[in-house]
Amino acid sequence: MDQYTLNLLVVGASFALYVGIAIWARAASTSEFYAAGRGVNPVINGMATAADWMSAASFISMAGLIAAVGYNNSSFLMGWTGGYVLLALLLAPYLRKFGKYTVPEFIGDRFYSQGARIVAVICLIVISVTYVIGQMTGAGVAFSRFLEVEISTGLYIASAVVFVYAVLGGMKGITYTQVAQYCVLIVAYTIPAIFISMQLTGNPIPGLGLFSDHTASGQPLLTKLDQVVTDLGFAQYTAATSPWSMALFTLSLMIGTAGLPHVIIRFFTVPKVSDARWSAGWALVFIALLYLTAPAVGAMARLNIIDTIYPNGPENEAVLYEERPDWMRNWEVTGLITFEDKNGDGRIQFYNDKNEGFAAAATERGWAGNEFTYNNDILVLANPEIANLPGWVIALIAAGGLAAALSTAAGLLLAISSAISHDLIKSTINPNISERSELLAARISMAGAIVLATYLGLNPPGFAAQVVALAFGLAAATIFPALMMGIFSKRVNSAGAIVGMLVGLIVTAVYLFTYLGWFFIPDTNMLPNTADNWLFGISPLAFGPIGAVLNFASAYIVSGMTQEPPEEIQELVESIRVPRGASGATGH
Template identity: 55%
Template sequence: MDSQDILNFTFIGASFALYIGIAIWARAGSTKEFYIAGGGVPPIANGMATAADWMSAASFISLAGIISFIGRDGAAYLMGWTGGYVMLAMLLAPYLRKFGKFTVPDFVGDRYYSNFARVIAVLCTIIISFTYVAGQMRGVGIVFSRFLGVGIDQGVVIGMAIVFVYAVLGGMKGITYTQVAQYCVLIMAFTVPAVFLSFQVTGHILPQTGLGATLESGQSILATIDQLSTELGFREYTAGGKSTLDMFFLTAALMCGTAGLPHVIVRFFTVPRVKDARSSAGWALMFIAILYTSVPGVAAFGKYNLITTVNGDDGRGVAYATMPGWFKNWENSGLIGWADHNGDGRVQYAAGAAFQGKPEFDGENRNTDGSRVTLNPSDGQFDASKQPFANELYVDRDIMVLANPEIANLPGWVIALVAAGAVAAALSTAAGLLLVISTAVSHDLMKKCVNPQITDKQELMYARLAAIVAIFVAGYFGINPPGFVAIVVALAFGLAASSFFPAIILGIFSRRMNREGAVAGMVVGIGSTLAYIIYFKFMGGTRDELFMGISPEGFGTVGMLLNFATAFVVAAVTPPPPAEIQEIVHDIRIPRGAGVAQAH
């Protein structure tokens, strides 16, 4: 074990000890503490916890990696996720807090005066949360596979064990204060190397200003990356590959999905008052902005460092024997792979897929079955007449943020800090999602629908049992994910947009929306989106078959529009809600006693 391994174990181990210690200290003793932390969390602390809950492995690990590889198209993730949080904070959170129901199924069941609507909402919650948590568990596995020297599958199991302790034991009370600590860890872990990278590449301390800096060559960093990319056969970094329509639909799905995420919404019930819900939303937005405004710079600097390090100053590639230690460390994890197609012993990175699927290495540039790693013949990007060599390098997108400090040769403690931050980001969101699943089962299903007579103690037992089952299911999806972390999470946002967003918006702002309309809308919205995702992600659907060229990640917007249309049509031909429900809707938006000012 070398000094870097010792640092990694120290930083990650210390963070685990902190999280578990907080969970034991803040152990939930009642359902109120388990579900909403007793409703007494201060706004600033809740803002930090919300930021940690929301900034998952997708934000910390995968977002900058996605942008590094797809360039301008990655702006959809930045605009969608940040814009959606603004929408949630301004349009939904205060009203939901005033309504007083601390889960989305609880709101849907009471607002639409129907246990059937509640059950549909529970099913939607479970589907969304399991899709989302799959990305988090994969993120944990990636971190552990590299920094703890275990396989990704074993890393997922370790993550399951850690989450089990403080999610099942502490509930929302334990999770909240754990997430405050996790926010502090993850934001330091992201911004410290971002500052180092910006200064190293551009001479600017802040990555936000470094992105627009001019290099010694006289070109801006973005123009330099554009040039390097085109020379290697990639499209320009600042040019888009998605259609404008798909970009719009993906951004909208991420935005509206953010506003409908059950595990984020529940955070606004952990504060004492409606005023505190608004305040904590503002704090959370500020805490989130620190990371999100740094992401474009980190993505660009990572792309620049990867190309120049791997291909060398002359662009002909660097001899594999002289590649730095970081390359071989990540190669051992199977997340970077090299196959020497032309036999020159040099690593050459260009457009095209280097391998048939994701490679598994045994240290000899061979697949685990002993066959030589080969070029993917079905890939159409490589053109031998335009390229001096075929692509010989596989790079998993999810490693870019984690590998950046090593590629840039930053101090060992920075590398260890990034590892601890990545684990914090993934585990904080995973815990929040698992709590939402357990709450949906114990409170919304068992207590509200199956057996209203169960005691507080029995309800807490069901919540913990549901969390245990959810952890095992989440672990399975973490080991067998349907894509990169950010892609998997984007699918969850699309499901949330197509199911919950219309039901919540209409529940707050439409007195005429009834249970029949809401239920029909949710079923059509999530059903169509889920079918589209399953077909294209698991049943071999091709790009030529996409509806209007819209990707599965962006189809949530189509599902949302179908939800709205179905809800309005069905509500128009069915009886209106009872008068008392209409009065509740009126009171949510307009406080009692607020009349029109009299003229004098």
């Protein structure tokens, strides 16, 4: 059986499974559409949360970012997992005890203000739309290669699949679909990693293989990788940069994780308050299975790519372009790999031509500039082909990449549609709407969100994990502070919450667009994205904590200058935090 047919069968079978689950778990009420009827077992919810969380950024882009940069990008791992600790300890059980369906609903009721609810809806939509771009981009990348279609066609197919199971099933259908998607993606991610770890180190456990000896050279794998990348003018793979920048970026990812609406609403689906905390714990366990493997996948992919270009080592001649391996030919079709023969020798010169210190050595070898470029997003998807693994493994990684992208996209789209139907239409525009009409509005909102996500996926502002990092910064600066103050401060009032969220949103967005403006609007005169131009050296992708501090400060200052919240609101805040009777809380 040829590879295309195998890919089609495996991906098609996984899609049929998702649609079948959606039909079986079709939502029949708003409670099932928004919160799966609040009857999800915490272990099941933990697995669904892990799938919701492990997006295209985690499955496709994270290992690529680690491979491209090395040790410094381990901050993605630390920040994203650390965020779940914050969720488990500070947010999930208290929000579940409050018993609402959506994040804006909690903010609107806690701060006794429709204005606060609407501002929260705006923040939620900005965050979720930004985040979903990466998922649609990831789905397009996977489709374009493995099903041999245009990226745009892949996006349309992915959108159609999400439309069926998300619009039909709502949170109920999405939950059980995500359980299936988790199983697909974790198997798809782990099996190729085991094969490649065995090939390179003889160790079947990728996380241990990363610290084992490289079979061919006898050196520790990371020592070998450091050697080959520095021989080509790249930075040492294990080198670290500024601890301040790394800590700030990690913190941005942590509090951004704890403020992501599509993650938070998963904790509204369990029967009891204690189950919310257990769900977060189980989610960490399921996430760890992939996250402990990702650093090894990144390092081994980087080494494999260099070995395919310089089979006899970087000190010797590169492979002839006409004799390039099949995996390069396959991925060139997608446009995500390019080659330009700058010195006319017919060989693939791959090195860091931006390294001024390496320029003399490159000239001496007759190199006239780097000739080979690849998109970091391809590394996980291409890894089985690079390592010449069996065809069924390649098909499996295709299904896994699509499962990761679609599972998170569905969660994000549900968060958007719930905010529109429940927080805008039901709570603001038409409070007397019937449950049947609200359910219809939720499904129409979901369909509209899918159309918007597809359009943005066709015109993405960057590769998946970069775009996702922007969403984290916005979530860290807006939703997270509002939830924390709503739970732990009786003094913050509606005016303070509204001003805080607006300050966090505007300041963070302005900073991001100022330094990443070229990312969204090419050919503008915005400031270039370099450390020399950043305010106090703070990367735009690490600005979330600064926005959060400004949010907190603005909210407390305004609250201190205005009237205290009503007595019943202060009592409500107190009741949320007190554990008495929590085990019996069921919400509404």
